[in-house]
Each structure stands twice: as structure tokens, then as C-alpha cells.
Amino acid sequence: MSVATTTPEQAPSVAPDATPPVWRRFIPTPKALILGVVALIVAYLAIVPLWFLIQGTFLDQNTNAFTLGGFTRAYTDDNAIEMMRNSVWFAVGSALLSLVVGTALAFLNVRTDVPFKGLFFAGSIVPLVIPGILYSVAWIFLASPDIGLLNYVLQPIFGKDVFDIYTVWGMIWVEGLHLSPITFLFMVAAFRAQDPSLEESALMSGASRWTVIRRITVPLLRPAIAASVLIMTVRSLESFEVPALLGLQNGIYVFTSKIYFMLRSYPQDFNGAGALALGLFAIAALGMLVEHLMSRGAKAYQTVTGKGFRPRPIELGKWRPLAGAGIIGYFVFTVLLPLLLLVYTSLLPYYQKPSAAAFKSMSFDNYSTLLHMSKATTALKNSLFLGFAAATLVMIIMAIAAWIVVRSGIRGRKILDLLSFAPLVIPGLVLGLSLQFVYLRVPIAIYGTIWILLIAYCTRYLPYGMRYAVTSMQQISSELEESAAVSGATWWQIFRRVLLPLLMPGLMAGWIYIFVVSFRELSSSILLYSSGNELLSILIWEQFENGKFTVLAALGVVMIAVLMVLVSIAYKLGAKVGLQQD
Amino acid sequence: MKKKALIIPVALLTAILSACGSPTATSGDSKPKVDSHAKEIFDKYNGMTGTERTDALLKAAKDEGELSLYTSNTDMDAIVDGFTDKYDIDVNVYRGNSESVLQRILQESKAGFAGADLIETNSGELNVIGQEGLFYPYKGEYRDAVRPEGQKDTWTADRFNVFTIAYNTDLVKPADRPTSLEQLADPKWKGKISMEVGDIDWFSAMFNYYVEQGKTEQEVTDMFKAIASNAKVVKGHTVQAELLSAGEFAVGTSMYTHSVQEGTEEGRPIAWRTAANPPAQPLVIRPNGAGLLATAKHPAAAMLFMDYLLTDGQKDIADAYRVGSVPGANDPIAGLKTIEVDEDEMLNNAKKWDDLYAKILAGGEVTEQ
Numbered sequence: 001m002s003v004a005t006t007t008p009e010q011a012p013s014v015a016p017d018a019t020p021p022v023w024r025r026f027i028p029t030p031k032a033l034i035l036g037v038v039a040l041i042v043a044y045l046a047i048v049p050l051w052f053l054i055q056g057t058f059l060d061q062n063t064n065a066f067t068l069g070g071f072t073r074a075y076t077d078d079n080a081i082e083m084m085r086n087s088v089w090f091a092v093g094s095a096l097l098s099l100v101v102g103t104a105l106a107f108l109n110v111r112t113d114v115p116f117k118g119l120f121f122a123g124s125i126v127p128l129v130i131p132g133i134l135y136s137v138a139w140i141f142l143a144s145p146d147i148g149l150l151n152y153v154l155q156p157i158f159g160k161d162v163f164d165i166y167t168v169w170g171m172i173w174v175e176g177l178h179l180s181p182i183t184f185l186f187m188v189a190a191f192r193a194q195d196p197s198l199e200e201s202a203l204m205s206g207a208s209r210w211t212v213i214r215r216i217t218v219p220l221l222r223p224a225i226a227a228s229v230l231i232m233t234v235r236s237l238e239s240f241e242v243p244a245l246l247g248l249q250n251g252i253y254v255f256t257s258k259i260y261f262m263l264r265s266y267p268q269d270f271n272g273a274g275a276l277a278l279g280l281f282a283i284a285a286l287g288m289l290v291e292h293l294m295s296r297g298a299k300a301y302q303t304v305t306g307k308g309f310r311p312r313p314i315e316l317g318k319w320r321p322l323a324g325a326g327i328i329g330y331f332v333f334t335v336l337l338p339l340l341l342l343v344y345t346s347l348l349p350y351y352q353k354p355s356a357a358a359f360k361s362m363s364f365d366n367y368s369t370l371l372h373m374s375k376a377t378t379a380l381k382n383s384l385f386l387g388f389a390a391a392t393l394v395m396i397i398m399a400i401a402a403w404i405v406v407r408s409g410i411r412g413r414k415i416l417d418l419l420s421f422a423p424l425v426i427p428g429l430v431l432g433l434s435l436q437f438v439y440l441r442v443p444i445a446i447y448g449t450i451w452i453l454l455i456a457y458c459t460r461y462l463p464y465g466m467r468y469a470v471t472s473m474q475q476i477s478s479e480l481e482e483s484a485a486v487s488g489a490t491w492w493q494i495f496r497r498v499l500l501p502l503l504m505p506g507l508m509a510g511w512i513y514i515f516v517v518s519f520r521e522l523s524s525s526i527l528l529y530s531s532g533n534e535l536l537s538i539l540i541w542e543q544f545e546n547g548k549f550t551v552l553a554a555l556g557v558v559m560i561a562v563l564m565v566l567v568s569i570a571y572k573l574g575a576k577v578g579l580q581q582d
Numbered sequence: 583m584k585k586k587a588l589i590i591p592v593a594l595l596t597a598i599l600s601a602c603g604s605p606t607a608t609s610g611d612s613k614p615k616v617d618s619h620a621k622e623i624f625d626k627y628n629g630m631t632g633t634e635r636t637d638a639l640l641k642a643a644k645d646e647g648e649l650s651l652y653t654s655n656t657d658m659d660a661i662v663d664g665f666t667d668k669y670d671i672d673v674n675v676y677r678g679n680s681e682s683v684l685q686r687i688l689q690e691s692k693a694g695f696a697g698a699d700l701i702e703t704n705s706g707e708l709n710v711i712g713q714e715g716l717f718y719p720y721k722g723e724y725r726d727a728v729r730p731e732g733q734k735d736t737w738t739a740d741r742f743n744v745f746t747i748a749y750n751t752d753l754v755k756p757a758d759r760p761t762s763l764e765q766l767a768d769p770k771w772k773g774k775i776s777m778e779v780g781d782i783d784w785f786s787a788m789f790n791y792y793v794e795q796g797k798t799e800q801e802v803t804d805m806f807k808a809i810a811s812n813a814k815v816v817k818g819h820t821v822q823a824e825l826l827s828a829g830e831f832a833v834g835t836s837m838y839t840h841s842v843q844e845g846t847e848e849g850r851p852i853a854w855r856t857a858a859n860p861p862a863q864p865l866v867i868r869p870n871g872a873g874l875l876a877t878a879k880h881p882a883a884a885m886l887f888m889d890y891l892l893t894d895g896q897k898d899i900a901d902a903y904r905v906g907s908v909p910g911a912n913d914p915i916a917g918l919k920t921i922e923v924d925e926d927e928m929l930n931n932a933k934k935w936d937d938l939y940a941k942i943l944a945g946g947e948v949t950e951q
Contacts (some may be wrong), residue, residue: 079944137821140830147830244817248779251815253944261940264780265932266684266710350850351828361849374659433685440693448697526682530697531650531674542677543655547820547841 031491035408038400039416041464045459046419049426052434057274061267070271070557074262079253086247087237087254089168090175094236095229096560097176102183102222102228105330110191110321113313115324123335128181128516129563131540132241134556137549138338139165139174139353140245149341149353166249175242177334179235182464183228185509187473190224192505193475225473227467228290234284234424238277259427273427283416292414339560346554366554375534382450383519383536390457391514395507397458398465399473399492399500403468406473407481417466423465428523431456433536435528456524461514468513472506473499512567519559584680599700616876617696620718623881624874628721635722636889640669642882648672649883652687653702654680655741660898665890671883680704684711691716691877699884702740702891706783709929712736717873720885721747724892724908731922732907737873739907740891741899744839744915745784746854747862748823753832753851759859760833763788767808775833777813778822779943783923784836786935787866791921806942809835815943827852839914843903863919869907 027037060067077083105124108114127135142150143163154162164170198220202212218225243254262273316323347362351533370376398420404410405417423431435456439447446452476499484494500507522537529535536559543552597628612748627639643649651662651673662673676698678686684707690697691714701756711717717736725738732739753774766775792802814831816822823841826834827850842854855861872891878884896906905915928935941951 078941133821137824140825141828144830147788147825147828244779245821248815248817248943251944261936264681265782265936266681266706267932268681269933349848350845351824353828429681432682433689436686436689437693440689440695447695526678527686529676531676538677542656542681544818544820545679547823547844549820549824 034400034492035404035410038397039404041397042401042420042462045455045462047424048438049431049459050419050422053274053277053422053426053430056270056430057278058271061270067271070269070275073269073272074258074275077258082308083253083258086168086252086324087321090171090243090247090254091233091236093168093172094175094179094239097172098180098183098227098232099225101177101330101334102180102185103187103225104183105180105327106187106191108327110188111194111196111314112316112323114316114321114327115320116327123331124184125181125512125516125564125567125582126335126339126560127178128513129519129560130178130342130556131520131552132239133245133544134336134342134552135178136174136242136245138341138345139170141341141345142337143170147353150337152353166246166252168247168252171242171246171252174246174359175236175239178242179232182231182235182513184517185513186224186228186468187221189468189472189509190221190475191507193472193502194220209386222294223291224471226287226294227471230284230287230291231424231464232465233287237280237283263427263429268429270430273430277425277427277430281422284421284425287419288418338446339557342553342556342560343548346557348550350550366548366551367558369548369551370554370558373539375541378532379534379536379539382453382533386450386453386457386535387515387518389454390461390518391511392472393454394461394465394514395459395511397512398462398469399503399507400495401466402469402473402503403495403499405470407478411504417470420462420466422463423459423461428460428521429527431459432524435464435524450533452528453525453533453535456528457514457518457521460521460524461518464513465510466505468510469503470505475506476502508571512570515570516563516567519563591835601898604787606657615691615694615852616718617830617878617881618914619945620878620881622875624718624720624885625717627885628719634888639882639886639889643669643671643880643886646671646880646883648674649699649880649887650674650676650697651700651702651884652676652678652683652698653706653886654678654683654707656703656704657899657902657904660901663890663897664894664898665887668890668894669886673887675719680707683707687716689712696875696877696879699877699878699880700872700874700887703870705734705739705869705871705923705925706928706932708734708737708871708873709925711873713929716875716877718878719872720888724855724889728892728907729909732869732871732932734869734871738888738892739869739871740895741870741907742867742905743870744905744914744920745781745787745836745866745868746839747833747835747844748826748837748842748852748854749833750826750829750831751851751853753829753858756856756858759856759861761837761860762862763809764805765790766812766833766835768804769808769812771812771833773812773814774831775813775835776816776822776825776831777810777835777943778819778837779817780817781836781926782932782939783868785867785939785942786928787868787921787923789935790927791864792923803938803942807945810942810945813943823852836866839905840903843914847903861918864921865869865915866923867905867915867920868923868943871907898905 050484058066058068060069078345102124109117109124130138139329140148142148143165145151145161145164145166148163148165151160151162163313165174194217199212199216202216203209207215240257240258240260242254243257244260246252247254247257259273259276262269262276344354346366347364348358349361352358401420402415405413435452436447439452439455446455470483480498480502481494485491489497519536520540522541525537526541529538536555540552540555543555623642626640626843627635630638638693648671653675654677656677658675658677658895662675664670666673676683676686680703683703687698687701688711701708712735719736720738725733728739732742747763747766749759789802789806793799794804795826798807813835816825819838819841822837823845825831827845837854839854842852844850853859872888874881874884874888892908896908896910899906900910900912903914905913
């Protein structure tokens with residue numbers, strides 16, 4: 001392999017020094033083979049559901065004729081303007097809140113000597129583990145004007161109804177906190193790969209701490225910021241649980257809860273739902289374009305270079321206790337309170353305000369129900385397998401795909417980037433239907449097995465994998481690859497020995513995210529699983545449908561405990577593969 | 583070559599997929615299929631009765647060894663366990679929400695894949711499957727014993743969901759407990775009641791009832807608007823029941839009798855009827871039922887299960903505080919005024935009701951501000 005092919009600045013099609021025989025040109029190099037296969041996999045996974053989404057949007061369900069009726073139904077509404085305003089307010093608010101919270105926590109965790117690090121790394125992930133419906137209901141019990149415990153406790157001091165969760169601000173609070181682990185994971189990876197020498201030089205040249213943060217630290221984080229804002233805006237635009245549980249109560253309608261209304265009764269309005277999803281896709285594409293333009297001078301973010309860059313924690317000094325107190329406060333409010341409420345609920349026969357009678361009725365009945373639930377072990381095993389396999393596969397594939405997008409000069413690489421974003425906007429039902437359609441017709445026995453679920457999960461989490469991997473890749477200087485290539489390493493060796501260890505913090509963050517949230521995936525799983533392939537998310541749904549809210553709370557508590565342990569183990573292992581942290 | 587590396591596979595995939603046609607199209611091009619073996623078995627046992635039928639069915643079912651059931655009933659475990667204990671035949675259960683059950687069976691039948699032998703779900707979805715011609719008639723004495731409104735053309739009811747008004751017994755004094763839906767339009771209920779965002783069936787039945795009572799459509803719409811302006815809108819009956827017992831609101835409009843009754847028995851401060859307070863009427867009943875698939879791979883086992891559902895299974899249904907389709911000794915809705923969901927209307931005109939209900943709930947918000 002020639003140096004030319006590993007240098008992004010040069011076109012990869014530059015002729016090698018010696019002309020090989022004609023037939024040799026048709027045998028792909030291992031590098032071309034790997035890249036080709038990965039590109040194919042990504043394109044295949046994304047295009048299958050996207051194609052069905054597009055067909056479902058533009059073809060009339062009865063006549064199969066071209067139609068734009070879905071767009072009319074989706075975007076015209078008596079309350080369109082108010083809905084649009086609510087949606088933007090809600091989505092931007094949630095994205096900003098989670099950006100600020102996630103970034104601040106990641107900064108304190110990685111770059112400073114703040115106390116309680118272990119505690120709050122674990123704690124930052126908790127909102128990710130709790131199913132959205134449990135998290136939202138927990139907040140109703142805490143901050144509803146009528147029955148909220150916080151209002152009840154604070155009433156003597158501040159008067160009636162300090163908090164009202166049934167407002168757009170309440171929705172932003174719940175959604176923003178629920179999403180904040182995504183940013184946290186992005187930022188932890190980004191901070192780990194940051195070169196503090198830039199900051200040190202600035203400090204030495206007389207810049208104030210604040211100037212350094214504003215002029216050096218934050219600009220260097222731009223790829224990670226852009227990626228997490230993009231994902232979170234789209235996510236909160238299509239979020240359903242929070243608007244349904246907190247918004248409907250006071251008639252706060254957001255635009256994209258409409259997808260629910262479009263798909264809820266038979267025959268489903270796939271035209272309308274597709275029109276909404278494609279609208280989201282357009283927003284995402286626009287966001288990616290902006291991100292692309294912003295990161296034009298790609299080299300500027302490459303802080304991981306040939307020089308030593310081991311980040312050193314900033315000593316907080318006299319601020320340390322204050323930061324510690326802030327963190328404790330944050331955790332009490334956002335993690336501990338909902339968690340305690342869940343634990344409290346899980347011990348009751350049904351939810352009631354704390355009282356002597358309530359404490360008297362406490363027992364472990366709900367936990368023993370869990371133990372005696374048929375299929376619980378199968379479901380746990382299947383969910384663990386799927387989470388592990390999907391997270392691992394997606395991150396491996398995406399590490400290579402990210403190389404194609406960021407480093408290769410291949411034309412059309414941006415298409416791959418955009419395609420990989422598509423599953424984020426595709427409604428779960430449409431994804432499930434498209435996979436069902438394809439695998440009912442291919443002669444390989446995938447339908448009705450756990451493999452179709454694995455394909456669904458890999459598709460669904462492509463976008464996250466891609467963003468985590470791309471963001472990390474952008475931080476790594478291409479000079480490392482170049483020097484390895486000059487020393488005679490093959491592309492694969494470079495990838496494995498140089499890039500992979502450096503990418504590890506980002507890949508690990510993506511892995512944890514996918515692993516954890518895959519336990520909650522329901523919308524496509526419920527269509528695709530079969531008898532014998534039960535999943536935890538299906539059991540959760542069953543309990544929920546059956547009105548067993550307290551059993552659900554118990555299940556939530558157990559899931560948090562189990563996933564926290566697994567995530568900690570994964571993180572320890574991942575840290576061993578990647579760069580050693582202090 | 584590399585430059586085109588991405589474009590060629592993408593184009594190739596696109597070409598393949600576009601040849602496949604749309605998966606979301608409702609009208610399948612394939613004609614409804616009937617498996618000849620299944621037809622033979624169904625015809626044979628449909629004509630038999632009593633123990634002769636059961637014995638012969640059991641023998642044939644044992645040879646088949648198992649059966650595949652698609653259901654949306656989350657209380658099905660007890661029935662399935664009872665069946666397996668009694669006959670030692672494995673039941674493979676796929677359980678999803680009713681939309682998933684419907685989508686799955688439609689997709690499978692279009693692809694000629696016989697995944698299920700028996701479907702047990704809500705009336706609306708069963709009617710769609712029946713309309714697509716996927717069911718085979720089920721006959722016999724057990725079906726004849728079902729309430730007449732449960733003996734449908736293509737399927738047979740096994741239970742009824744009953745929608746009722748329920749209240750928090752701590753928050754609503756016995757004298758104030760509503761006896762009809764209409765009363766909840768009174769402004770004194772402002773902020774104290776709740777409506778569920780997806781209960782179109784209940785809504786259409788109540789709407790038609792009040793029209794039949796002599797109100798104009800406009801008057802009924804206005805009545806619902808007034809109720810909605812008093813209401814907090816919730817999503818899901820479980821959340822509704824949980825919030826009702828926690829006191830978030832005092833009354834729920836369209837709750838299931840079985841889940842309220844179960845709550846009452848658990849000691850929650852909720853009820854849909856008490857010794858002193860008869861339930862608000864009319865109650866809306868909507869059948870859920872089961873149908874045999876014409877392509878069943880295990881037709882005898884499916885039929886045996888169907889028989890079980892309408893006999894021993896009725897006990898399990900009653901134990902879950904649900905209303906069985908075969909009238910028994912202690913019928914929870916005996917003597918009460920009930921109305922049915924207009925199923926033809928919901929099958930052919932669902933969007934109209936969907937939109938109207940959504941408008942009324944959203945309108946509640948407009949008048950509130």
C-alpha cells in the first residue's frame with residue numbers, strides 16, 4: 001500500500017508507481033474491501049427503512065398513486081402556529097438544558113479535581129436507564145401542583161404551587177434532564193481528548209481563566225457540541241412520552257406528537273407520519289450542513305497529535321467545596337429524588353402520599369412478583385445479548401464508517417453521513433414494518449428469530465454510533481496516521497494500533513449509550529419479537545398495560561442497579577483498551 | 583473505482599427495493615388463502631359437539647404438538663397456563679399492542695407466511711382481519727353460548743371491555759358521585775376530571791347514544807367540549823388509574839371496569855360503583871375476541887384452544903374482574919344499561935371520529951385559556 005492512499009489531502013485514485021497487470025486492478029486491497037463492506041452495511045441498514053418511509057409518504061395507501069396529501073394533513077392544523085411555537089420552545093429548551101448540564105458535569109468530571117467523581121459518573125447515567133414513562137410519572141408525583149411532594153414540602157415556606165410540571169418549562173426540565181446523559185457522554189469523550197497545552201499557553205500568555213474557556217476550550221469542543229445539539233434537538237422534536245404525559249394535561253400540543261395521532265388508528269396515515277418524519281430529516285440535514293460548514297477548518301479540532309497531550313486535572317482550590325456542593329445539589333434534585341420516589345413506589349401496593357399508613361403497607365411484594373414473572377430470565381438474557389451485540393457491532397462498524405466520512409477522500413462520503421442519520425427520524429413502527437417486509441421475503445431464516453431484532457437495533461442506533469465516532473475522529477490529527485504509514489504500517493494496522501486506542505473514549509461513550517438505551521427499545525421490538533425471544537422492554541410494556549405501576553417501579557429500580565454495575569465494568573474495561581487515564 | 587464505491591451499491595439497493603412495492607399499502611394484491619388441510623380439519627370439528635368433539639380435537643391437537651397465538655390481552659398468562667396444564671400442548675404466545683398484532687398478521691399474510699394459528703385481540707382489529715378474509719368460521723355449541731352481540735361474522739368474542747366513569751372515593755363525596763357522563767359538563771368539575779386521549783371507541787359510542795337520545799350533533803359536540811374544558815387529558819389507562827388513586831384528579835371518564843375493580847380490591851381509594859352508588863350509565867361495552875386463521879398450521883390445537891377460551895377460560899377472565907362473553911352466574915354488568923361501539927362505523931369511518939375527538943380535546947384547551 002502506498003502512502004498516497006492514506007493521506008486524505010491527495011486523491012486516492014493517484015496511480016501507484018508501478019503499473020500492475022490489468023487483472024490485479026480488479027482485486028480490491030484489504031482496505032478497499034473493508035471500507036466497501038462497511039459502507040454497504042451502513043447504506044443497506046439505513047436505506048431499507050428510509051425507502052419504505054419515502055414510499056409510505058408519497059404513495060397513496062389504496063391506489064399506490066403519487067400523493068402529497070400527507071404533507072397537507074401533517075403541516076396544516078387549526079393550531080399550527082401555536083404547535084410550532086411550543087415544539088421549537090420545547091426542543092430548543094431541552095437541547096440547551098441538556099447541553100449545559102451535560103457539558104458542565106463532563107467538564108468537572110474529566111478536567112477538574114472535583115470530589116465525588118465516582119458517584120456522579122454513575123449518577124449521570126441514571127436518567128438514561130429509567131424508562132421515559134417512569135421518569136415522567138415520577139416527576140408528576142414530585143412536582144404536580146395538585147399532588148406533587150415537592151410542592152407539599154415547600155408550601156409552608158414559599159406558598160402554594162412552587163413547581164408546575166404541566167408547563168412547557170416542566171416539559172423542558174424533564175426532557176432536558178432525561179437527555180443530558182447523551183451530552184455528558186459526548187463531552188466526557190471530547191474532554192478526554194483535549195490538549196490542555198493550548199489552554200496552558202493561553203494562561204501563560206496572560207489570558208484569564210474565563211477567556212481561556214471562552215476562546216480555547218469551547219471552540220475546540222465545537223464538533224461535540226454540534227453533534228449533541230443536533231441529536232437532542234431532533235430527539236426532543238420527536239419525543240412523545242413527555243409531551244403526552246405532561247403537555248396534554250394542560251392542552252400543550254407539540255407538532256410531532258402528531259405522529260402518534262397519525263399512526264394510532266387503522267388504517268394508519270403513513271403519508272402524514274412520513275411527511276412529519278421527512279420534515280425532521282430535513283431539519284437534521286440542515287443541521288449537518290451547518291455543522292459541516294462550521295468544521296471547515298477540520299484541522300483546528302485535531303488536538304490529539306504526535307505531542308503528549310495527557311489532560312491534567314485543573315485544581316479547583318477554594319472552589320472545590322463549592323463545586324462539590326453544586327454536584328450534590330444537582331444529584332439530589334435530578335437523580336436522587338426521582339430514584340427515591342421510584343424505590344418508595346416500588347415498595348407500595350399502589351402509589352400514595354407518604355403517610356403512616358403508606359409506610360405500614362410497605363413490602364417487597366412487587367420484587368417477588370418480578371422474581372416469579374414467567375419469561376423474566378429469558379427476557380433479561382435476550383436484552384443483555386441484544387444490547388451487547390448491537391452496541392459492539394454498531395461501534396465497530398461506525399468507527400470505520402467515521403473514518404470514511406472524516407478522513408477518506410471518497411466522493412459521496414457525506415451521503416453516508418446523512419444516511420446514517422436517517423434512522424433517528426424514522427418512526428419505530430415504520431422501521432419494524434420495513435424489516436418485517438424484507439425478511440418475510442428473503443429465503444434466509446431471520447424472520448421470527450432474535451437476529452431480526454439485532455438488525456433492528458443496529459439500524460436504530462446507527463445515528464448515535466456515527467455521531468460519537470465522527471466526533472472523536474475529528475479530534476485525532478491525521479499526522480499520526482501519516483507517520484505510521486511512513487513507518488510502513490498498513491492501513492489496517494494503523495486503524496487497529498493507532499486510531500482505535502485513541503478513539504476509545506468516544507467509542508466507549510457510544511457503546512454505553514447504545515447498550516443502556518437498547519433495554520428500553522419498544523416501538524420496533526414489539527412488532528418483531530416472537531415467542532421465545534421475549535425482551536425486558538416487552539415485559540415492561542406488559543406490566544404497564546396491565547396497570548401494575550408499582551411492579552414497574554420495582555423493575556425500574558432493578559434495571560438501574562443492574563445496568564449501573566454493567567456500565568461501570570464496561571467503563572473500566574474500556575479504559576484499559578484505550579489511553580490510560582490518570 | 584473507489585470514487586464510485588458508494589454510489590453503485592446505493593443505486594443497486596434502491597433499484598431492488600423499488601421493485602418490492604410498498605409495505606404500507608393496505609390493499610394486498612394476493613387473494614385470501616385458505617389452507618386445504620386447515621379447512622378440512624376446521625370443517626370436520628365444526629360439525630361435532632360435546633366430548634366427542636373435545637376428545638377427537640385433543641387427539642389431533644396432540645399430533646400437532648403446539649400452537650401459535652397472537653394476542654393483545656395482557657391477562658392471557660392464566661388462560662395459557664391453564665390450557666397447557668390441562669392438555670399438555672405448548673402455546674407460543676406473541677403479545678403486542680393491538681396495532682402491532684394487526685400489522686404483524688397483515689404483513690405475514692401478504693408474504694404468505696403462516697405465523698399464527700389463532701388471533702385474540704380487540705374488535706376493531708379483528709374486524710379488519712376478518713374483512714381481509716383471513717379468518718375461517720368457527721362453529722359449535724360453545725360459540726352458540728356466547729352473548730348474541732359477541733357472535734360476529736368472522737370471529738367470536740371471549741370477553742368484553744367495559745368503559746365506565748370512575749372516581750376517587752376520598753375526593754368525591756357519595757352525594758356528588760356522577761350517575762351520567764352529561765353531569766361532568768357542569769363547570770363545578772373544572773380541573774377535576776380526566777379524559778384519555780385515545781378512547782375513540784368510547785367517544786363514538788357515547789356520541790351516538792346522546793344523538794339517539796334526541797340531542798342534535800351540535801349539542802352533543804358542545805357537551806363534549808364542555809366536558810373536555812373541565813378535563814385534564816391523559817395518555818394511557820394505567821397512568822389514568824394511577825393518577826386517579828393518587829388524587830391528581832377526582833374522576834376519570836373512560837376507564838376499564840376491570841382495572842378499577844382490581845384497584846378497589848387492592849384497597850385503592852377508587853371505585854366505579856359502591857353499595858350505595860350504582861355506576862354511571864350507560865356503560866360502553868366493546869367485545870374482544872378470537873378468530874381461527876384459515877392458514878393455520880395447527881388447526882386442531884387452535885380450535886381446542888378456542889373451545890377452552892369459551893369454557894374454562896371464562897373463569898380466568900372473571901377472576902381478572904373482566905366481563906366474560908359467556909354469561910355466567912355473577913355477571914358484573916347484569917341489569918345495567920350498556921351500549922355498544924358501532925363497529926362498522928369504526929371500521930370504515932375511523933378517521934372521522936379520530937379527528938373529531940382530537941379536535942374536541944384540543945378545543946377544551948382553547949376555551950380554557
